[in-house]
Amino acid sequence: MSGLEIRRLRVSFDGFTAVDGVDLDVRPGDLRFLIGPNGAGKTTLVDAVTGLVKAEGSVRFDGEELLGRSVHRIARSGIGRTFQTATVFEELTVLQNLDIAAGAGRSMWTMLRRRKDVPESVVRALETIGLTDLADSPAGTLAHGQKQWLEIGMLLVQDVRLLLLDEPVAGMSHDEREATGALLRRISEERTVVVIEHDMDFMRSFARSVSVLHAGRLLSEGTVAEVQADPKVQEVYLGHAAATEDATVVQEA
């Protein structure tokens, strides 16, 4: 079996259980959307997979157990993520951000040498995310949407096999959303992509499959149509969202 396999994942903080026995399978080539109301445990689940919070249960990727490994080791085994608020190294340039991500596994001794040439993978990532012209600008000066693309670019140069994206289109304009969606679709052809999203239109346009979390548990799973037809989902989530269909962007606090 390959891809992401999560079994009986449990995360609790001081008695509060944020993720309560979730099983989740994502195959390579999938573009899985993880949705659910605020506090459903979506971000915590991603935190657990990437090692930022302690969890019980089992998380395997391509057969390797991830739980218990340190954060950077998980990252080096091909798992990358973005954060809910666009998170880049603000003071470094766009190019340096990508360079760091590309060379994270290098040893300390090779790092005192200055390298003038830009690695091929970095050049390609710059083109893919459309930031070639801004390569030498400090990442802190980018617009919000550009930072979110830079985050994705950083994952591409790491050559991750699993991307966990936390609200990648939050705050983007309609055109930017379409561009991001198309980019994700392309990326997901050869990698496993999991997207946390509140934007239902975006989900309907681009999701290949959907998992719905509610109160730390998995509520429903399937294609967009199947999930939308599920009465349980309609009750806790889509039914509520349907009432405010126009206000589709729900920001998580």
Next chain:
Amino acid sequence: MTVILGQTFTGISIGAVLLLIALGLSLTFGQMNVINMAHGEFIMAGAYTTYVLQKSISDAGMSLLVALPVAFLVSGALGALLEWLLIRRLYLRPLDTLLVTWGVSLMLQQLARDIFGAPNVQTRAPDWLTGNVTLIGGADPLTVANSRLFILGLAVAAVVALASTLRLTPLGRRIRAVVQNRDLAEVSGISTARVDRTAFFVGSGLAGIAGVALTLVGPIGPTMGTNVIIDAFLVIVVGGIGQLKGTVIVAFVLGVLQSVLEYSTTVSVAKVLVLVAIVAFLQWRPQGLYTLRTRSLV
């Protein structure tokens, strides 16, 4: 005229010493935000390293040059050890770090007393550092001690080395990345624990180099670290935390201020006036000389 130039140069050389003692802190305190009260004792370790080396290498000039890299390694190793044993467990707990490293500082001072004795010791300056250089000849000559010029050169070299390491090498980039966003660095596959230790090694090693320089201008003693550590922190805070540029400028400005005030008043009054000036400056700019501006939300 010569008096002004002379005082200015004395100030610059005081500034060079300040810069050397503050430079390592600009990495460990300025970049990593660790308040390491034992930094002064790493300076002391560098000074005693020079002393010990001079016992085994009779040529004073040779022993001084050998002392520079050795002191860097000795103090760097002490720093890395301290980071590994204590500080890495105390990140984001500044008050605990302050108390713990202060305790370490007292222990290291006592250790120095046990090994080398309580009285101060001296090193011999090599012949090529004992003379003076005459910068302006004539009836009213301006002369500068060779050792002062050497320290100035050393300070400049250390700043250039640190700045280019941080700016140009992947290691420096990685240090800056970890400083800016620990979680993001970690999920990008960087071992932040290793970067922390390396940065601490370099910062503490620079303290060792400062220790070597201090042997040229004063005695070596168990309390020499305590005498300089406050000045070092002041330079960093006034310069703007995490800003190497600010550290360099402030070190020289404070040096010249100290020297000029010393000339027109006394040493103690000058010290008081410099501190008053710092307090006043920080009222006006609490964030220090330079600060960072980004569009970051946090």
